[in-house]
Amino acid sequence: MPERSKVASVVVTLNGLPWLPRCLDSLGSTPTVVVDHGSTDGTVELVRGSHPNVLLVEQGNLGMGAGNNAGMRALDAEYWFLINSDAWVEHGALEELVAFADAHPHAAVIGPRLVNPDGTLQKSVRADPTLWGLATEYFFLRKLAPNTRLLNPMYVGGFAHDAVRQVDWVSGAALLVRRDATTEVGLFDEAFFMFSEESDWQRRFRDAGWEVWFDPAAQVVHVGGASHGGRLYVENLRGHLRWFAKHRGMKAARQARLLLLTALRLRSLLYRGDRGTLYRDGVRFLASGDVEALLR
Secondary structure, eight states: OOOOEEEEEEEEESSOTTTHHHHHHHTTTSOEEEEESOOOSSHHHHHHHHOTTSEEEEOOOOOHHHHHHHHHHHSOEEEEEEEOTTEEEOTTHHHHHHHHHHHOTTEEEEEEEEEOTTSOEEOOEEOOOOHHHHHHHHTOGGGTSTTSTTTOTTTTTTOOSOSOEEOSEEOTTEEEEEHHHHHHHOSOOTTOOSSSHHHHHHHHHHHTTOEEEEEEEEEEEEOOSTTTTTOOHHHHHHHHHHHHHHHTOHHHHHHHHHHHHHHHHHHHHHOOHHHHHHHHHHHHHHHTSOHHHHTO
16 A cells, blocks of 8 residues: 555646646645546646646546545545645745644644735635625625624634634635544535535534634635636525535525525626626526525
């Protein structure tokens, strides 16, 4: 049996060009698996031709969590580093995350500081969803006072992402995950196709007594949205409902559906063009059935 690696990287991709080469280059000699979900843009050929040491797993698109699960099952390591195909590691960041994890044995997940390609901060620390948090987001209340926890609880308003902090959850764009924690808690819940799968996972770790940390000394550049191009708005809404049903109960999930439906109806009246179309698609989805039907 091959010796277990200290750390192995997992990259899930679907038409990951043009960012994937930079992502893979930034991982250096770290054992890496690319899980491809049916790319047609030359991603598979690029991995085979330019990165022969990278393990390639090809499968149907079963969602982000399922892709990461396949990658984690493919490589044996003490820590897995999950990184989006539209992100890349800055010098020393992965080593910093591993050192942090070694120094914090109860940490299941450590998230780095994310920045946009222009170097500006990309807020990655999150709080567990609540109905009030959804309201501040979908009724644009957080724009009134984005630096307060009252009106911006979901994005932990006021936190400058400049200090080590134990948190509810961190963005799934880049995560270091301890294998031992997954042995106890399990991998991603594949019922979440995309969106909310990382908040569900990290909530499960915390419920089992593990910790989630943010370490700003490690920095990762993330393009943001490039991997899905904003095409999965309905899946984002479904993810909210599934999270509430799983962690707050069906009553809260039904309340979340009504809140989201009301907010998107208002948005669809205010916006035209592609954005308005997006909101109207959300309205049609939320109005098409009750929570139980929407989650089937």
